[in-house]
Structures are given as C-alpha cells and as structure tokens.
Amino acid sequence: MTALSEMLVLTGRSMKHILRSPDTIITVCIMPIAMMLMFVYIFGGAIKSALPAGTNYVTYQLPGILLITVASGVAYTALRVFTDRQKGIFSRLHTMPISRGAALWAHVITSIVSNLVSVLVVIAVALLIGFRSSAGPLAWLGIIGMVLLFTLAMTWLAVIPGLTAKSAETAGAFSYPLIFLPFLSSAFAPTDTMPWAVRVFAEYQPVTPIVNSIRALLTNQPVGSNLWVALAWLIGISIVTFCIAVRLYRKAV
Amino acid sequence: MNANTSTVAGTTDRPAAIAIDDLHKAFGANQVLKGIDLKVHTGEIFALLGSNGAGKTTTINICTGLLKPDRGRVAICGFDVARQADQVRRVISLTGQFAAVDDILTGRENLELIARLRSVTDPKAIATALLKRFDLEDAADRRASTYSGGMNRRLDIAMSLIGTPQVIFLDEPTTGLDPESRLEVWRSVEELAAGGTTILLTTQYLDEAERLANRIAILHQGVIIACGTMAELKELLPQPKIEYVEKQPSLEDIFLAITAKEAK
Numbered sequence A: 001m002t003a004l005s006e007m008l009v010l011t012g013r014s015m016k017h018i019l020r021s022p023d024t025i026i027t028v029c030i031m032p033i034a035m036m037l038m039f040v041y042i043f044g045g046a047i048k049s050a051l052p053a054g055t056n057y058v059t060y061q062l063p064g065i066l067l068i069t070v071a072s073g074v075a076y077t078a079l080r081v082f083t084d085r086q087k088g089i090f091s092r093l094h095t096m097p098i099s100r101g102a103a104l105w106a107h108v109i110t111s112i113v114s115n116l117v118s119v120l121v122v123i124a125v126a127l128l129i130g131f132r133s134s135a136g137p138l139a140w141l142g143i144i145g146m147v148l149l150f151t152l153a154m155t156w157l158a159v160i161p162g163l164t165a166k167s168a169e170t171a172g173a174f175s176y177p178l179i180f181l182p183f184l185s186s187a188f189a190p191t192d193t194m195p196w197a198v199r200v201f202a203e204y205q206p207v208t209p210i211v212n213s214i215r216a217l218l219t220n221q222p223v224g225s226n227l228w229v230a231l232a233w234l235i236g237i238s239i240v241t242f243c244i245a246v247r248l249y250r251k252a253v
Numbered sequence B: 001m002n003a004n005t006s007t008v009a010g011t012t013d014r015p016a017a018i019a020i021d022d023l024h025k026a027f028g029a030n031q032v033l034k035g036i037d038l039k040v041h042t043g044e045i046f047a048l049l050g051s052n053g054a055g056k057t058t059t060i061n062i063c064t065g066l067l068k069p070d071r072g073r074v075a076i077c078g079f080d081v082a083r084q085a086d087q088v089r090r091v092i093s094l095t096g097q098f099a100a101v102d103d104i105l106t107g108r109e110n111l112e113l114i115a116r117l118r119s120v121t122d123p124k125a126i127a128t129a130l131l132k133r134f135d136l137e138d139a140a141d142r143r144a145s146t147y148s149g150g151m152n153r154r155l156d157i158a159m160s161l162i163g164t165p166q167v168i169f170l171d172e173p174t175t176g177l178d179p180e181s182r183l184e185v186w187r188s189v190e191e192l193a194a195g196g197t198t199i200l201l202t203t204q205y206l207d208e209a210e211r212l213a214n215r216i217a218i219l220h221q222g223v224i225i226a227c228g229t230m231a232e233l234k235e236l237l238p239q240p241k242i243e244y245v246e247k248q249p250s251l252e253d254i255f256l257a258i259t260a261k262e263a264k
C-alpha cells in the first residue's frame, strides 16, 4: 500500500468519527452563526453608521465569522489527535508496516475537509440573511485559498496541544483565545474608532490583514498590501507550527 | 579450518526470533532496565513475568520500536529494531497493555481498518473470520465503545493477528478477562505457536506462564533473575516435601464448571 492510500484509509476512518457525531459539526457551526446573527441584528445598526454609506454589513462581518468558525472547529482536531494518542492508536499504527506520517496527515486532511463544510454551512446562513458578493471566479478562488490556508495553519497549530495535552479538556482550550482574536481586529468594526492600544494590536495582528483581504475580494475592491501581509502571516504560522508538530509527533509516538 | 568462518561456534544458522542484548533504560533517575539479555526462538511461547512496574511494558515497547533504549540492542528475525525499523514492522505485531481500539468504529470496522492498512487481500472476509473466532459475532456491528472490557481485549488481540505476523508481542493479554475468555486467548496463542508464530507475552499470573509458555523469564529490579523451562525453574527451588492430599477442585475449576454454556 502506498503512503497516499494509507493516508486515505485513515482519513476515511476519522471522517467516520465526524459523520457519527454530527453534533461536532453542528456545535462548530452554531456558535459562529449565533455571533453573526448578534452582530448583524443587534450591533450592526450602530456599527453601520461608522462605515461608508451603502455597506452591506452581513458581507462586512462575514470574513471574521468564517475565521471564528475555523478557530472553533480545530478544537475538535486537537481532541481527535489527543484521543488517538491517549488510546494507543498511534502506537498501534507505528508498530505496523505503514508510513509513519499517514496517521498525522489523515488528521490534517480530516480537519481541512470538516472545517470547509462548516464554513460552507455558515456562508449558506449568511446568504439567507442578506450576504451578497460581487466577486468573480478568480476572486472566489482567492477567498477559498485564503480560508484553506488559514485552516491549514490553525490545524497544524491544533496538532501541538493534541500531542502534548494532559487531558481532553485542555487539548481544545487553545482555541478560545483564537476565537477572541477577530474581536480585536477589523473583523466587526473599523479599527480607527478603537482606543490607541487596542488599535495598535488590532492593526498588527494577523486577523486584520486576513479579514481585510477576504473582504476586499468579496466586494471587488483592490486588496493592496493586505494580501501579502496576510499570506506572509499564514505561511509563516503554517511552517512554524508544522515543524513543531512533526517534531512532537516523532517524539510522542 | 572450517570454511563457514562467519558462523560462531554454538549458534544456529537461523537468527533467533527475538534477540535482546544488554538492554538498559532509565526514566530520569528511575533505572528500569539494567542489562536485559534474552533469546526467544522461532515458534516459541515465551513468558516475561514480573510484578507491577518491573519493566515488562518498557521491554516490549523497546522491542517493537516504540521506545529507544539507553543502551543495548534488539533484533527481530535478524533485523535490528533501531536501524531496520521497516523490516521489523513487517514481521511483528503488538497487542499493548491497554486495548488500542477505535471506540467510535464497530468491531468489524476496526478489523477491516487494520486489514486494509496491512494490505490483506480480502479485508471483509478476514474480519468476519476473526469476529467468529473471538466470539464477537453478535457485537460485530456495534460500536466498540459499547463493548465490555473483555470484548475490547478480544477485539484488540484479533486486530493484532491480521496479516499473519511472524512475531507477536502480547502485553498482559488476559488481564481483566473472565476465565472463559482467558481460555479462548490461551487457545489462540497455542494455535498461533503451533503454526510457527513466535510469541512473547508478559503476565503477572504464574499459572498463565506455567500453562502456556515453553520458557519463562522473571524480570525483577531491572534484571532477569531466572530464565528457563518450567522444569528448570522448579529446580531452583528446594526439593518440596512430598505429601499426599486429596486434590480439591480449585475455584477456577468450579467457576468454569458452573458458567460453562449449557446449550453446548
């Protein structure tokens, strides 16, 4: 069997885990959807007055909501990795004649596929409440690429607590600060109304350029330097977390 | 002069199934293994006895490549565990101390998963056959999370038999099993050995070692303090006084008699 087909067999296995506990997908989607409804229907009216006239606020806040969806989804990735380590599944696989990385990559693929599904569900709800985009096919490609890259970076980040946590509860805890990051960014309100310290943080943390890029692509605006800053952050985080995760994986099992 | 100079006098031309040489392992200040030497021959059932914390699991983890020793070497069928890990993995199989079963999959799916990964020709047929052999047919399509401890253990052992490995490591295979399942595991171990499979098992039960193993080693405080056949080990003891008493049935005999399936 090739490493690729081993990985696919193991991906099929963890996809079964998700399909058998649909509550994981529902839980992952409910929270960002609730936040979106809150922002659109409760704060949206007030925030809109600070935005250029004619701004569609559902579209405006969607990029941040998508990032929150992924940030809460990868908590389950950490949990699945943790369970496999805890239950000795990794050990069992490592004494078998299969490629060493197959088990880890299977978790990564599963994470990407399941998060993509959650993102699509959230986008569908956004469409129902008035999300509209004038993006062309090329812009959509860019949006999908950006969300995928963000998912990849967060997935490798999630593998680290999955491999090191002492309990199932702490394995997913890293995602709370991640979920919080979009609030301290340009995701829901323009940064220039924020107090100075928050504003500096908001402008220099990775969520702002990512949100700005996706928002520009959705509304057919020029992305400018945001795109390069966002890509640099995402590729940088992916590489660093990948290296740490792979090293931990080699040591842990 | 002997033309066959590469063969050291006294050794056979076939490598031992498991050759453990001067194994040392410490966890921090805890010196667990202090120089273990063992040879397990092909087709042999070898029992490693030791109390809690003696280092049985540590020894097995080193033999299966899950843990690196501080010093010493292990060779499986002539392949060095540290340097020829791929070849080693092709001939071994491990049933760890705690069942490594996927709770969310059914028993059948667990077996099919391993069969696919091991590139067995007919995963479905293998799974069905093993479910029958380990008396798991009724529970085959239930999630493993609903299994009892003994069923989990049986599934775990069944998973280790897929792909007909030449050397099987069983870490406390019968701990937590009822007497009937225990006999079932014993029977499987004996069948495997009869078919030429080498088995290294650890146990805390003296009767299990006595009943199953061709040879027994006792691991105590980091070293092997005794190693040999049951007869050889018995000679280590002072001659017992011979007394004649009526043989009483043991609790196990009684338990087995009254729990035996009446239908059969």
Ligand SMILES: Nc1ncnc2c1ncn2[C@@H]1O[C@H](COP(=O)(O)OP(=O)(O)OP(=O)(O)O)[C@@H](O)[C@H]1O
Pocket (backbone or CB within 6 Å): B027, B030, B032, B050, B051, B052, B053, B054, B055, B056, B057, B058, B059, B097, B204
């Ligand atoms: N990863 C580890 N880190 C630190 N100490 C460890 C580790 N693994 C084992 N030990 C220690 O090494 C010793 C031997 O452990 P091991 O699990 O090999 O014993 P064992 O003979 O299998 O015992 P048991 O019958 O309880 O399964 C114990 O003192 C244990 O605490």
Ligand SMILES: [Mg+2]
Pocket (backbone or CB within 6 Å): B056, B057, B058, B097, B171
């Ligand atoms: Mg043990």
